[in-house]
Amino acid sequence: MNILQICNKPPFPAVDGGAIAMNNTTQGLLNNGHQVTVLAITTPKHPVVYDNLSKEYLESTNFQSVFIDTSIRLRDAFFNLFTKKSYNIERFISVNFTKQIQKILIKEKFDVIIIESLFVSPYIPTIKSLSKAKVVLRAHNVEHKIWERISKNTKNPIKKKYITLLAKRLKNFEIEVLETIDGIAAMTKVDENDFKNLGFKKKITAIPTGYIINTEEIDNKSVEENSVFHIASMDWLPNIEGVDWFLHNVWPRINKAETNATLYLAGREMPDSYFNLNLPRVRVIGKVKSAKDFYLSKKIMIVPVLSGSGMRIKIIEGMALGKVIISTTIGAEGINCTSGKNIIIADNPEDFAKAVCMCLEDQNYCNEIGNNAKNLIASEYSNDQISKKMILFFEDLKASD
Template sequence: MKALILSNRVPFPPTSGYPIVVYNTMKGLLNLGAEITLFCINPNSHRVDVDDIYDPVFEQIKFHSFELDTEVNLWDAFFNIFSNDSYNVSRFYDDDAAKMLENLLRETEFDVIQFEGLFVVPYLDTVKQYSNAKLIYRAHNIVFDVWERLANSERFTPRRRYLQFLARRLKTYETEQFNRFHRIFAISEPDRHNILQFGCEIPIDVFPVALDFEKYLIDISKTSFPTLFHIGAMDWRPNKEGLEWFIEEIWPDIEKLNSELRFYIAGKRIQRHFYEYDSENLVIEGEVFDAVEFMNSKAIMIVPLLSGSGMRVKIIEGMAMKKCIIATSFAAEGLNCKNGYDILIADTPDEFYRCILQCLTRPNRWRELGENARKTVERDHDLRGISKRMLNVYTQLVNG
């Protein structure tokens, strides 16, 4: 089976949500004997020096990348208003990148071509023109839904109206793409249901985030208690807004519960104002070298997202590390978990307070939730099982 995967980022190293999903997809398929070619955009905002990649998966695939500046340009954004294009998506398209892809398609015949997310879909016309492969769209989330929720939470009226404009354009573009593929892979059951509601008429399979559990080794002797932690990229606006809400509305009361309690925040591109909060017990770690080791050293994971869709990879990783997860309903969306069994759901300051108090006063409680969380992800997110199912779909498409 020859598969071409199109990605809007270089998934090496796999240290955040999207790269982890793409990386594990390739790893699982390689383990089953598939031949993988990766064509990816290498945007300035997440640029990877390809010469510095040392990874066993990288050594097994055929790799192609195109460096592209996808940063927001005020003039481009302004003139885009007078076009019919979605500015969110069009920033990822370049004629030279399309030509590179065309040359690749002329040289190699693929069985399956998988588009990893909406931001590589602008290359669909090129693929259709130069390949007869079966085409799959992997929906990592419902992209316009994220922007609609961000717009609704924006208080500054001019900015809210512009975000609403972007969300409308994005919705039109996104919903028009679904029926242009042979198959859709949704990342969660709620996303599958939403895609169907948007008029999708082709088969949809649900493939959740897959993890290789050999990577997630727990050493409870290195876990300090009482500790809270949050880990996530702060250049993703839902992470930033949710964390600001938690620190401003909830943390002042939480830190009074125990003088030894510490709240650790880790992630890329943490803005300066997070370092300026007046709290001695709030520790800003910044970007950490090893996210798994960081999670292992802390006890209770806080995920206070107020918007977003798809599936939170960091929650799944936290569950794999037997962490007690306290998260909003938005954050837990798409996960097959049960409140009070393998996760705690909190949507208000009072609910967060009571959940955290429960874990601080009953130390065995957070351990119990963590043990159950590991069982859940082993059941639902095993790399080998998910990869076998995906390869079966590939085979059915090609043979069908």
Template sequence: MKDGGNLAMHAMIDGYHKAGWQVHLLSMNTTRHRVRSELLNKVFAHLQGFSWVDMDNEVTMGGVLKNFFFSTEPEHVQRFHTEEFETKLVEVLKDFRPDAVQIESVYLTTYLPAIHKHSSAVTVLRVHNVEYQIWQGMAGKTKNVLKKYYFNSLAERVRNYERKAWKDYDLLLAITEKDAQLIHRLEDVARVIMAPFTIEADKVRPPVQEEQWAGYHIGAMDWMPNKDGMRWFLHKVWPKVHKAAPGFRFYFAGRHMGTEFLETKLNGVKCEGEVEDADAFIADKKILIVPLLSGGGIRVKILEAMAQGKIVISTSKGIKGIEARSEEHYLRANSPEHFAKWIKWCMENKDAARKISENARALVLEKYERGKVMSIITEEVDYLVKIRKHH
């Protein structure tokens, strides 16, 4: 449970289970996020069933070029489709006989024909992001001509693919209200409801008494928006922050931390690499810094930070999808000057800054509590299942 996507999927699995559903999880154990079998055997022992297929999903230049020249589908689709996984899927469908099948990535829509052939299950797609927007954003940010051309081409492929895919499901679970509205605007889909990341109120760690007024960021550095955002923050933002608030300290951590970050030598900045305990890394620091310039979906780490009483300073892109207002629940910063301004303000106005963090915590517990959200989702899925069985 070390990145936002994993946490979001785990919240959904756990939510169905606690709502009284029998759940079988079929997972891809990929090379990029490999977990040892002996650990996997312990993780979901409480579910009705848990199985996985080891999969090589490494990005290769040969695979990218072959896809670019000889296919109209996004490269992701081909990279995540294997006969071995489809065979296991069919086996689970026949044995478990689910009333509903939920898929956690639009790129796995290639398995829908097998699902329809071997079951009568209601099909649900969790829309973590409107994917083409991520690649459009990447194209807009890069100055490299070849990269820009490739990202634009990929964005178009993904857009065509996901718009067609949305119409193939009985229900779409959009992670933000804006994504739900965009899907409705682009395509005539059956049903869309909002299903944001959720927080278990009784498991939220209360704020630490002696937090240091320091900044932190934690995120997987094999995700390009995280990498680009951190580069921008260190090279463009930090010099202005350090000048405005010389005593402010910033710590960042995450998986797959490249050498360029591990070797950071900036006054007041420390790269921790991959940390063993993310909660411990976060616990004693007061201010979450979110310098995202691209990407979609909802920032799991922001909701967790808000629930823990942290102060969030984020770009508009970073806060996207969270029903929060700047200067009431968080502080919006879209430029180096704004980051420097708000960090300096927090250091000089700690009582006022704490009030913002208290407002944010109340917002999350009201709108993103897991039990409330899951009751809406399970009611909708159950309704569709009953209609399917009736017919």
């Protein structure tokens, strides 16, 4: 098959969960003998540096990009209030990106066009006018659901009202998009059911993100005892919300237990306010050179997500590297894991703190859960397995003509 993959950010280098998911899709399709053209939006937060892209990647993907300034502007956000449009989506609309899609589709025919996330779906009418390819939404999240959950957890009444409006408009747009696509590859079964409940009646399946397993990546690096860590892209609101909840509600309990634990906060786009924290035994690292090296150097991984949707790629990464992970139910949503076997689930501050303390005290318990987690990824989430599911879904869509 000849496939066009349209991305809301550069998939490579894979600097965050969304980019990892997109790049793993690209590599899986290429490794199975299919042609892939990658067209990406680049933004101030997600620029593309062509010097960092290998010649092999550029040639194998025919990589192309268009810059869109998606920066949030108070003036634009204010005037958007007097429309019925989603400001989250409007920021990704560009005449130049439309022209690039037209140029590609006039030049070449495709069997399948992957829309990577809701944020590139405004270009579907242009695609449909020029191509007979099957259009598949690769839904990384149910976008409005994230904002509904954030609104539920927001205490400031003015902020809560605005976030509720954003969620409502996103939901309306999401429902409209469902009428224009041929199929959905959702990240999780939960998301699949959500889309069905929104009225989607065409072909849909749940296909999680695969993990490209490297058997040589786990070596005998020394692990810092009594270390707890969080790593994530800190330009995503649910990550900030979860870290704040952990710092204010969970970490004080752990300190009272006199565990001598040290908490490390890492990730790109770390807000300046975190570097000014004056909390006992908290080390703010920010962006790390190698996420895998950072994972492997620390002991206990926390994923305190309170309002996400879709699938946490960082959990898949941590599991593949044999880490013991403590997460909320929402954080682990969509992953076929079992609390107490290959992950630990804790949804309130007391249980979360107890789980961290238990892992600090019992190395055998940590090792057992980490090993079980690694085995889960190897058996169910290898990128080759996941890619074959995606290809079968595309072939089924094509056969439905």
